[in-house]
Amino acid sequence: MLSRSSVRNAPRALAAGRRAMASAANPTFQYDVSEASGVKVANREVAGPTSTLALVAKAGSRYQPFPGFSDALEKFAFKSTLKRSALRITREVELLGGEISATHSRENLILRTKFLANDLPYFTELLAEVASKTKYTDHELKEVVVDLLKYQQLALSSSPENVAIDAAHGMAFHRGLGAPITPSESSPYEKYLTGDALAQFAQDAYSKSNVGIVATGPNSGEVTKWVGQFFKDLPAGASSSQYKVQPSQASKYFGGEQRIASKKGSAVVIAFPGSSAFGTAGFKAEASVLAALLGGESTIKWTPGFSLLSQATKGFSQLNVSTKNTAYSDAGLFTVTLTGQADQIAAASKNVVDALKKAAAGEVASEDIKKAVALAKFRALESVQTLETGLEATGSGLVHGSKPYQIGEIVQAVEKVSEEQVKETAKSFLSGKATLVSVGDLHQLPYAEDLGLTV
Amino acid sequence: MSAPSITNYIVKRPWLKRAMTPLANWYTDAAGYRKLGLKFDDLIPEESEVVQKAIKRLPAKEAYDRVFRIRRAFQCSISHTLLPAAEQIKASEDVEYLSPIIREIEKENKERVDLDNLVVRK
Numbered sequence: 001m002l003s004r005s006s007v008r009n010a011p012r013a014l015a016a017g018r019r020a021m022a023s024a025a026n027p028t029f030q031y032d033v034s035e036a037s038g039v040k041v042a043n044r045e046v047a048g049p050t051s052t053l054a055l056v057a058k059a060g061s062r063y064q065p066f067p068g069f070s071d072a073l074e075k076f077a078f079k080s081t082l083k084r085s086a087l088r089i090t091r092e093v094e095l096l097g098g099e100i101s102a103t104h105s106r107e108n109l110i111l112r113t114k115f116l117a118n119d120l121p122y123f124t125e126l127l128a129e130v131a132s133k134t135k136y137t138d139h140e141l142k143e144v145v146v147d148l149l150k151y152q153q154l155a156l157s158s159s160p161e162n163v164a165i166d167a168a169h170g171m172a173f174h175r176g177l178g179a180p181i182t183p184s185e186s187s188p189y190e191k192y193l194t195g196d197a198l199a200q201f202a203q204d205a206y207s208k209s210n211v212g213i214v215a216t217g218p219n220s221g222e223v224t225k226w227v228g229q230f231f232k233d234l235p236a237g238a239s240s241s242q243y244k245v246q247p248s249q250a251s252k253y254f255g256g257e258q259r260i261a262s263k264k265g266s267a268v269v270i271a272f273p274g275s276s277a278f279g280t281a282g283f284k285a286e287a288s289v290l291a292a293l294l295g296g297e298s299t300i301k302w303t304p305g306f307s308l309l310s311q312a313t314k315g316f317s318q319l320n321v322s323t324k325n326t327a328y329s330d331a332g333l334f335t336v337t338l339t340g341q342a343d344q345i346a347a348a349s350k351n352v353v354d355a356l357k358k359a360a361a362g363e364v365a366s367e368d369i370k371k372a373v374a375l376a377k378f379r380a381l382e383s384v385q386t387l388e389t390g391l392e393a394t395g396s397g398l399v400h401g402s403k404p405y406q407i408g409e410i411v412q413a414v415e416k417v418s419e420e421q422v423k424e425t426a427k428s429f430l431s432g433k434a435t436l437v438s439v440g441d442l443h444q445l446p447y448a449e450d451l452g453l454t455v
Numbered sequence: 456m457s458a459p460s461i462t463n464y465i466v467k468r469p470w471l472k473r474a475m476t477p478l479a480n481w482y483t484d485a486a487g488y489r490k491l492g493l494k495f496d497d498l499i500p501e502e503s504e505v506v507q508k509a510i511k512r513l514p515a516k517e518a519y520d521r522v523f524r525i526r527r528a529f530q531c532s533i534s535h536t537l538l539p540a541a542e543q544i545k546a547s548e549d550v551e552y553l554s555p556i557i558r559e560i561e562k563e564n565k566e567r568v569d570l571d572n573l574v575v576r577k
Contacts, residue, residue, distance in 0.1 A: 085563065085566060087563070087566060087567055087570060088566065088570065091570045091573070095575060138512075138514070139511075139512040142511075142512075
């Protein structure tokens, strides 16, 4: 309920918000970067009773020596170590009321812990133990890890959208970033997975030069001390085994078309070379503005929103469109994803290309560009502030040697984007090679030729 | 389930161990399973969840050899013969390969029970 006083106070609240925006270099958003016994640590002091501590390792699917290694290493996190069993770790964490999880993306492997601030030493020790003392036994691989991996494959393959995004990466980057994030069910990944091989991969993946620690919480000053004490035993890296973390080769964009039949629904992904992460050479703020301008998903309930794609696909009720620039350390992929009924996807994908042509011709109201800039700014800032995305972005900056997120600079870069730049980006998308992936009912889904895209 | 034994009792007492070792060696040899080409760990009853799990955890080569030994012994038993002396298991080959895994699983189970009945005092 809106009370009268809250309405009366609204302008004041807005003014206060604006003042907060003006001092964009808010110190609580900044991470202090330091080093403790050879491990890079990023700290953010946040007042409150809980803390977060994450270990980000440069060991995502891009850097794995053989398919499935990143997945298996992720699933092996918090399993039996030389000091205690997986069960004991679980029970101890339950008793302390903490939360532990592990995920991996194309570039990073993230071990995340959240806990009451007083338990910082325990969880620092736990992360160090997982990184340096996990046993990687064959029976745990067979009894637990492989099964978990199969569930993950099922979860991914049952969503046509995920299949399409994965295939789009494969088409766009071939190897490296193009490697599937989780090996598909039909790929022969099992033959590579053994406990010994994983142990060797882990030794390199969790070496001092390959990991970064990201902490937020009230006592972040102590983090460096505890990390220095517990992370001493981490190997120094530079292993020569065939299972070592693969050296990163500069990503190159290829593009192409792929069609995958599926009974689980339909999806089309139209992708272009996008912007890499903030702080790297390939960062282009205009890509995120163009993503906001094309949009597709409304940020406000009960209205299609201002974005070009949501306007262009207003008539389709069984369709979901979204535009995103997925940024990596040296490349990015700008994707328009359409999911829903095959016939509507087929019709709407023509509208998508038309909308892109409109943007390239500069037939977009300058007010819309302003809205897109504001939305892009909000998204950039929000992704840093939100713990889930902020931790990975910061840790990724640490291990990839780029600048850690600096709020003020992102805001400036996005604000500087001009209409001309957006137009140029859209033009370059249309003139260059596109990536088109259709998954689902191929009888109805379009070819790139039909849409007027060059692949 | 590992086989019941009073080994610990004897090993702790050096004089007893010295006295018992020749006897034990004679007894094990006289038991005759080595003459059928079996190792002692092949005799552990399989019909329990713990041993089943342990057998599943054996490395592929060990598991294959185990089945081979058991089938060979079975053939010997049917034909009422012993293996030629060269093929019989020597005392030096009769080492534990399954028991360590069984003990590990028993430890895991015990830990689970202990943790499930844990009382937290603060």
